[in-house]
Amino acid sequence: MVSVEHLQDIAEMSQAQALPANPPSATLSTACLPGDGAGSAMAMACELQTTLEHLNVPSHVLGGKNKAAVSLWPYLVAMTDGQRIWWQAPHPSARGSALWTMAWTPATAAPRLLAHYRECRKRPLPEPLAELVLLTVAGGDCP
Secondary structure, eight states: OOOHHHHHHHHHHHHHSOOOSSOOSSSSOTTOOTTOOTTSHHHHHHHHHHHHHHTTOOOEEEEOSSOEEEEEETTEEEEEOSSOEEEEOSSOOTTSSOOEEEESSHHHHHHHHHHHHHHHHHSOOOHHHHHHHHHHHHTOOOO
16 A cells, blocks of 8 residues: 555645646646656656657656656556655555555666556546546546
């Protein structure tokens, strides 16, 4: 499971960034705009999103200069501080605890996130969450 601190970070970032009422169904997020200074968390998140897009993995970016998140699938969210990228693998460690993994660059993170994304897509989602994901993937509007 995702840690409480991880969810709090994501909640803080979503409050800091105004999200559109009807998010676009396109892979690229409106959060990735020119001028996100090199070395910033947002710049690295946008680079990761672009790399994932080349692998046909949809994602959404939110955050700011110091911390950003790239959401790929429910419970699969990569975080970055501009220096490194980290996320919780969808499978537990050998000891049964949460398995956190990291990468230094979007180029090395993307293939591993692709494998985790594929693994997550195979698992059933709880019913209300499954309906929301299906609407989002289909590009539909939520009621």
